[in-house]
Amino acid sequence: MAVSRRQVILLGGVGIMGAGAAGAAAVPWGSVEAKSASKLDDRQMPRPYAAEFTQPPVLKPTSVGTDPDDGARIEHYTVTQRAATARILPRLGTPILGYDGIFPGPTIEVERGTRTTLTVRNQLPATHPAHGHVLATSTHLHGSASLPQYDGYANDVTMTGFKKTYHYPNYQPARTLWYHDHSAHFTALNVYSGLAGQYLIHDPQERDLLPQGEFDVGLTISDAMFARDGALSYDDRSRSGLWGDVILVNGVPWPRMKVKRRIYRFRMLNASISRSLRPYLRSGEPLTIVATDGGLMPEAVTVDNWRHAGAERYEVLIDFSKYKAGTRVELRNRSNENNRDYDHTDKIMAFDVVDDPFDTSDPTWNTLPTVLVPDNDVMGLTSSMAVKKRTMRVKRNDKTNLWTLDDQSWGQIIASGFQDVFAQVGLNTVEEWEFENKSGGWFHPMHIHLIDFKVISRNGRAPFPYEVGPKDTVYVGEGEKVKVLMRFGPHQGRYMIHCHNLPHEDHDMMTQFRVGLKANEDDPWDPIQAARPEFDDD
CATH class of the missing domain: 2.60.40.420 (Cupredoxins -  blue copper proteins)
Known part of the structure; x- marks a missing residue:
């Protein structure tokens, strides 16, 4: 572990507490003995x-x-x-x-x-x-x-x-x-x-380049731990994070999927509240990443594995034409530092290759694209465009057990009448921000609302090749410094920045920035008052 x-x-x-895919059909479960976080009887695992x-x-x-x-x-x-x-x-x-x-x-x-x-x-x-x-x-x-x-x-x-x-x-x-x-x-x-x-x-551009329909598959990946009665247990280890022993894909534990002998596109969302992943194919074959959080990358990137934090999305192509019918291809997980791992958290799901027919007039069936969107506006940003550079230090207060961003918490934002901000930025201006992880012993997926950003450096070096695409969430590992570049717009008003290890966000690792408007200026886009909920009398 x-x-x-x-x-x-x-x-x-x-x-x-509970989560899962309501209405899932009964399946022929077996029993498995494993060290685990769940309190289930072995027959229920x-x-x-x-x-x-x-x-x-x-x-x-x-x-x-x-x-x-x-x-x-x-x-x-x-x-x-x-x-x-x-x-x-x-x-x-x-x-x-x-x-x-x-x-x-x-x-x-x-x-x-x-x-x-x-x-x-x-x-x-x-x-x-x-x-x-x-x-x-x-x-x-x-x-x-x-x-x-x-x-x-x-x-x-x-x-x-x-x-x-x-x-x-x-x-x-x-x-x-x-x-x-x-x-x-x-x-x-x-x-x-x-x-x-x-x-x-x-x-249209995405439709021309990438598989569609049944070959365009969403994978929402999460992890869970279960109480003896089948409900989900919740143990966030003093607000440091929750790491379950059961990996769910679309609410199903470690599922198996039948795939035809062609290229598939998988929209992989890590919806775990704390766990990060390092996916790879057990067969050793490479995977092709074609899109990040904000869509298509300038060029496709071939990887053996990648680091995938909570809330990040990567669109991945897997070529099953390389395998004979009857082959099982496993999507596995090598994990990352500062996760908690159990016997089967090294597995995500399996693909069973079948010889069923498909339409070969669709060129995406056997084409791995190389050039995608070389002229993306976000990826065209350069540091020379930045009108300001800022550093945000990601910390934990061991006395209060609270997480902070530059010593600021969401509680302070509330106490200020929602006026305090980490940054006051101009509409359509470019800034360079550095996230510095000073917390020790944890990683932090940092998410900035409203905008897409470009990762320009990681620990003073180039970002990982699979990060070279428009992003809105970035993995900041223990002791790491990550610089990102972004243009603020097209809207004015207040938006949040926070860690997407969600127990961290809740306690209390979230702040905000303001675009265009000044503090206490009349705000027609007030995020709390401008569009109130209504009584639901339906």
């Missing part, structure tokens, strides 16, 4: 590669309209947050909180330039069934350049019995986004309970 010294001395209480792979349903719009001002297409969607029971264990149900009662929530797919509204109805219990906190929620579309009042600001919460309609412009290039709860101080518990789903933007 890989455990750092500081993690060994940190102890945390255990509560009970899921067995790697015993369950069939599933994908969440694609959400259909409730209606479609046209913007009267410019004729743009508008699609209207609705999801309902509610409690449900998932079947992810042999004979035990697992309570969850889910969008439409499933985990992951339904996938939303839109074309670039099509605007959407997403009405989120909070029909959850008034308080969390296991932990007792008020289930007020805030939905963040991670990776979207949304207006502040639709960005899922942590204190812009919707209470049980209310609903909020979010507006998304979808003008950004094709990419894999995800929507998840972002309520202040309870993001980790709520996301761990199941409040997460993928949201995809397509465009």
Whole structure:
């Protein structure tokens, strides 16, 4: 088990909660004996590669309209947050909180330039069934350049019995986004309970270059630990992080998927609240990364493995034409420093190659692209464009057990009436920020809302090749210094910066920046007041 010294001395209480893929079919589980974090009877422990792979349903719009001002297409969607029971264990149900009662929530797919509204109805219990906190929620579309009042600001919460309609412009290039709860101080518990789903933007360039349809596959990867009764245990080890012993893909433990002998595209989202991954193929064959958080890279990158933190998205091509029918190809996990690992956390899922026919007139079946988007605006930024350079030190206070960003916490932001900021930036200006990890013993996926950034250096050297694409979350390992470059826009207002190890974010590793406006200036985009939730009388 890989455990750092500081993690060994940190102890945390255990509560009970639930997540999983509600409605999953019963599967022929076997028993497995393993050292684990779960308290399940051995007969209840899921067995790697015993369950069939599933994908969440694609959400259909409730209606479609046209913007009267410019004729743009508008699609209207609705999801309902509610409690449900998932079947992810042999004979035990697992309570969850889910969008439409499933985990992951339904996938939303839109074309670039099509605007959407997403009405989120909070029909959850008034308080969390296991932990007792008020289930007020805030939905963040991670990776979207949304207006502040639709960005899922942590204190812009919707209470049980209310609903909020979010507006998304979808003008950004094709990419894999995800929507998840972002309520202040309870993001980790709520996301761990199941409040997460993928949201995809397509465009013609991406459609021409990469596999589509059944060969374009979303993988939402997370980890979990189970109580004896089948509910999820929650042990964040004194707020340092939660590392479960069961790896879930789309809410299914270590699934197996049938694949045809051609190239597939996998949209890999690490939705774990703390665990990072280092995926690789057990066969030793390389994988091709074609897109990062913000969409297509300038060039495809071939890797043996890569470091994948919580909230990061990588779009990966795997060529199954190299394998004979009947071959099993395993997607494995080498893990990273400062995770906690168990007997089977070195496995993610398996692919079983079959000889079924497919359309070979589609050129993506056997073509691994090389040049993708060499003229991406974000990747064209240079340090000479930066009007200011800033350093953010990522720390832990061993006396208070709180995490801070440059000695600032979200509690201080609240106390300031939400006016204090880490940075006051000009609209459409370019800045260079350095994240310096001074916490010792932990890694931190740092996420900046609103913008895509370019990673320009890691510990004074070039970034990893697979990071050379537009990003919104960056892995900052123990003792590392990472520099990023970004242009602030297109909106004005207040946006968050935080660690995406979600127990860190909740306690209290989050701050904010302000674009354009000054402190206490009249703010028509106030993230809490500009678009209030409504009573849900439907």
